Amino acid sequence: MASLRSTLPRALRRPSLLALRTTTTATPLALRRNFSEFNPTPIFHLTETEEMLKESVGRFAREVVLPKVREMDEAEKMDRVIVEQLFEQGLMGVEVEEEYGGSGMGFGAAVVTIEELARVDPSVSVLVDVHNTLVNTAFRTYGSPALKKKYLPRLATNTVGSFCLSEPASGSDAFALQTKAVKSPSGASYKITGQKMWITNAAESEIFIVFANVAPERGYKGITAFVLDKSMPGFAIAKKEKKLGIKASSTCVLTFDDVEVPAENLLGVEGEGYKYAISLLNEGRIGIAAQMTGLALGAWENAVKYVWNDRKQFGKHVGEFQGMQFQIAQARTEIEAARALVYNAVRVKEAKTGEGFVREAAMAKLYASQVAQRVSGSAIEWMGGMGFVREGLAEKFWRDSKIGAIYEGTSNIQLQTISKLLQKEYKV
Numbered sequence: 001m002a003s004l005r006s007t008l009p010r011a012l013r014r015p016s017l018l019a020l021r022t023t024t025t026a027t028p029l030a031l032r033r034n035f036s037e038f039n040p041t042p043i044f045h046l047t048e049t050e051e052m053l054k055e056s057v058g059r060f061a062r063e064v065v066l067p068k069v070r071e072m073d074e075a076e077k078m079d080r081v082i083v084e085q086l087f088e089q090g091l092m093g094v095e096v097e098e099e100y101g102g103s104g105m106g107f108g109a110a111v112v113t114i115e116e117l118a119r120v121d122p123s124v125s126v127l128v129d130v131h132n133t134l135v136n137t138a139f140r141t142y143g144s145p146a147l148k149k150k151y152l153p154r155l156a157t158n159t160v161g162s163f164c165l166s167e168p169a170s171g172s173d174a175f176a177l178q179t180k181a182v183k184s185p186s187g188a189s190y191k192i193t194g195q196k197m198w199i200t201n202a203a204e205s206e207i208f209i210v211f212a213n214v215a216p217e218r219g220y221k222g223i224t225a226f227v228l229d230k231s232m233p234g235f236a237i238a239k240k241e242k243k244l245g246i247k248a249s250s251t252c253v254l255t256f257d258d259v260e261v262p263a264e265n266l267l268g269v270e271g272e273g274y275k276y277a278i279s280l281l282n283e284g285r286i287g288i289a290a291q292m293t294g295l296a297l298g299a300w301e302n303a304v305k306y307v308w309n310d311r312k313q314f315g316k317h318v319g320e321f322q323g324m325q326f327q328i329a330q331a332r333t334e335i336e337a338a339r340a341l342v343y344n345a346v347r348v349k350e351a352k353t354g355e356g357f358v359r360e361a362a363m364a365k366l367y368a369s370q371v372a373q374r375v376s377g378s379a380i381e382w383m384g385g386m387g388f389v390r391e392g393l394a395e396k397f398w399r400d401s402k403i404g405a406i407y408e409g410t411s412n413i414q415l416q417t418i419s420k421l422l423q424k425e426y427k428v
């Protein structure tokens with residue numbers, strides 16, 4: 001299959017030209033923070049590049065990923081060839097600048113990619129999501145020129161990355177993390193000791209962003225981000241989890257036993273890791289929301305094909321009974337509503353800097369994960385016995401949907417965030 005890079009005209013991939021050439025809801029740099037100068041367009045209006053990407057990723061998902069989805073789920077393992085092809089297609093460096101070997105596109109393009117992949121396999125989607133929205137973005141935003149030069153070309157072309165924040169005793173309360181980093185007397189290196197839990201992509205990754213505390217007495221203000229290579233002595237993958245859903249996506253426990261990390265592998269500034277984690281997860285949340293809307297649409301499409309075309313009872317297709325039609329219409333309406341929240345969050349994020357999109361991101365993730373669970377659950381019922389057996393993908397979509405309410409902030413944590421921001425606005 002032709003690579004994604006080759007399907008996009010070179011000029012069209014340059015962000016500056018993109019802003020000039022396309023009618024879009026995305027905001028050109030010069031107009032940041034000034035929505036008033038825009039003619040409103042439908043929320044799903046994609047840029048020309050995003051539209052082409054959607055089409056090309058959708059084809060890749062159907063032709064390359066789909067034939068392997070069931071096999072990967074049963075084996076609980078990501079196919080190595082798929083990972084290689086994701087790199088070949090430019091999907092592992094969507095936003096990475098071309099000078100580092102990336103595709104040089106925008107955040108909207110990353111979201112479109114995540115959503116299209118999830119329509120076929122939420123496991124492949126989350127691999128791409130974490131790699132792009134958390135790992136690559138961390139390097140792009142906080143990395144020193146040397147770190148970017150060393151790691152971004154690998155991350156964009158051949159090496160998977162992981163984002164390591166959670167620990168056995170710190171999930172929702174992420175900043176209670178206990179992994180420690182001790183600076184050497186000369187300041188040339190740090191020794192990292194501790195454990196991380198539930199780390200996505202860990203079995204495939206060679207590059208790990210690890211959050212550790214350099215000054216526990218300062219609480220969360222000691223949290224610092226480091227870049228670890230799998231080859232560093234003392235680094236180990238202790239366990240690969242067996243899971244309910246997204247089984248092909250690896251989720252592992254990592255241990256660090258006095259891992260010596262050179263000072264140049266400190267990501268950003270010592271003690272600012274907590275700020276980076278918050279900011280990256282705010283953005284990452286939009287990616288998970290897109291994974292969930294893609295999943296919901298995939299489950300819906302899979303079921304309607306069957307009930308409108310294949311399965312007949314009482315002399316007609318089962319999807320033609322009004323009791324079924326109304327449920328199908330209701331589900332699709334909810335999917336569209338969730339997608340509106342997701343793409344609104346994308347455009348607000350593209351237009352605003354700092355934390356200006358936190359509420360939108362939290363609402364999108366909360367609602368999209370609820371819709372994904374509801375729709376994928378109903379889709380099984382619409383398909384009857386065929387929805388329940390492991391022959392098709394209906395039951396898998398439902399199992400995969402559960403994680404949306406858990407990772408990158410549980411639903412309760414999203415509700416807490418939304419409520420806090422609303423109170424700020426309304427409380428006198």
Ligand SMILES: Cc1cc2nc3c(=O)[nH]c(=O)nc-3n(C[C@H](O)[C@H](O)[C@H](O)COP(=O)(O)OP(=O)(O)OC[C@H]3O[C@@H](n4cnc5c(N)ncnc54)[C@H](O)[C@@H]3O)c2cc1C
Pocket residue numbers: 130163164165166170171172173197198199200201243251403406407408409410411412413416
């Ligand atoms: C498949 C998978 C992949 C993951 N990938 C990664 C990864 O790549 N990197 C990473 O760092 N982490 C990862 N995680 C960890 C994930 O982010 C955490 O599981 C998540 O943040 C929730 O933490 P917890 O599991 O400890 O739940 P807990 O924090 O123990 O929460 C348990 C319950 O208590 C509720 N709760 C907690 N605090 C509050 C509160 N203040 N108010 C109301 N309710 C509350 C929660 O909503 C939840 O319902 C992954 C997890 C899974 C399962």
